[in-house]
Amino acid sequence: MIETWKRDYTQAVIDLWNKEAVKDGYKELTEESFTSIFQSNPYFDPENTFVLVESGQLQGFACGCTGDDLPLGGVAGYITCIVLAESYQTDDYFTKLLEALENRFRQLSKKQSDVLFFNPMMLPWYIPDTPRHEHNNAPGVPVDSALYDVLLRQGYIERAREYAMYLNLSDFRVPESSRLKEDKAAEDGYHVELFDPTKHHGIEEMLKGFDNPLWQKEIGESTRKGVPVVIAAYQGKVVGFAGPVIRQENGRGYFAGIGVHPDHEGHGLGSILFYKLCEAFKNMGTDYMSLYTGSTNPAIRIYEKAGFQTVKQFSVMRKEL
Template identity: 65%
Template sequence: MLVAWNERYVDETIALWNREAVKDGYKEMTEASFRSIITGNSHFDPGCAFVWLDDGVVTGFACGVTADELPLGDVAGYITCIITEQGGAPEERIGALLDALERRFAEKGKKQAEMLFFNPMQLPWYIPDTDRHEHNNAPGVPTGSRLHRFLLDRGYAERATQCAMYLRLGAFDVPDSILAKERKAAELGYSVELLNKKKHRGVREMLEALGNPLWQREIGRSFEEGMLVVIAAKGGEAVGFAGPVVRQANGRGYFAGIGVHPEHEGHGLGSSLFFRLCEAFQSIGTEYMSLYTGSANPAIRIYEKAGFRTVKTFAIMRRELS
């Protein structure tokens, strides 16, 4: 039967996760990581978490997020996860858990249910065919998974495909084609280099022009704290960025993104920023990089040129709630 979330289900839910969610490549959870990602998250709502019990044992778990301050949060509820035992009647469990999430979304005034990368509950997963290299967030539902197929059957629209891409840095080198682009851009006064607070100015203005709140927050903080960031500049004025350059404890290179001011596009700065970012990660001993991008995003060609390959795909999905 379906029941509301209660702390007494923590241990069994973690055990369920470590039996079933890992089959789709998700990282195992401990009590500490479960609380950090799920119940300890600032957006956790006990009314938006449910378990399915068979003979008093947890055989299903679902969790979602509703928060007006999130992107699309005024109209959308986010599905974080739905996991169930494969034995018995898994379709019944998934359906009941999904229905419960959708009802909760509707109660909170949401008009649609989403599986989308704006969800603040970030689920780490292992990169296939690696020595447990991991990415810090799943930007949707893994394509081809049982949940993916179920959502399609339930009328969820597949709005986009996110490609998870991976590069083991190893002997990464900036190719001659990028060096040639940099020489040409330099003739117009552009440079791509590490951010220097004494040398560069206009970082916040550049970030505001790009219009991405995450970048404004993370790169703005990195600038103030003197963290490594790759910058594109013209006459000392910031016109683009890549970073921050942060090596995580697991050896992965973390960065918030790459952007070029619209007035300075068309000079190869995006490509140069990305390749110099990879070089900067390599210089601080980063083992690998992973990122995701839309399958239709032209930037995917830049990543592939740098040696990245697509290792997994995720579907961005939505259903309008009646």
């Protein structure tokens, strides 16, 4: 029987998650983290959240979210997760929970169902072959998971592959080639340093040059609040960024992204920004960095040259409803 969410299911879902979802690398849940990720999230809706119950026992959990103010929110519903007990991991049971989510999206007049990094319900996962180092968000469905195969069979199209990459910062050194690039950029009038509102201007204009609402929000807020951000400036005008520079409690260097305004490409600023960011993290005692990037993103070469390695792959998927 498929039922919509009730708080009484909380501990049973946590127990299910800690037995099954962890097999796909997701971090264990506590009551506190479950509440933070799901129930207290402003986009959590009990009508978008379902459980599978048989013989009085919870055997499955599915959660999605919607919001007209989200990227694509006017037309898309987001699938956050579908988790089933081992003996229930069949196409039939996966499909029952998947259809519950899709039908709810249709009721809300959504035209598509997405598994996408814009989902505001962020699921942390452990980086393989590390001392429980973790990444703060899964940008899609793990390609080595049962759910990935089910989504393909149910008509979902893989729109992109996201590569999750990792670097132990004790191994990081700024390449000599980057030092030379920085000197050349300086000759051309570009300087890469931490943002200083008394010296630099044009953050909002620079961010509008990217089709990324998350960058506009996060980098804009960071610079307004005094959170360090590495920037590239031309005659005091900000033309690129990397950051923000935040060491999380778990020792990870938080990374929102890197970008250079199209009008100022061709000066090697992207790689300079990124290596300066890694250096800033290492200098403040950060243990490691992790990030994800599209498999076709040219920036992947910058990350690899810094020593990053791909540790997991996620799929961005969509189905028209």
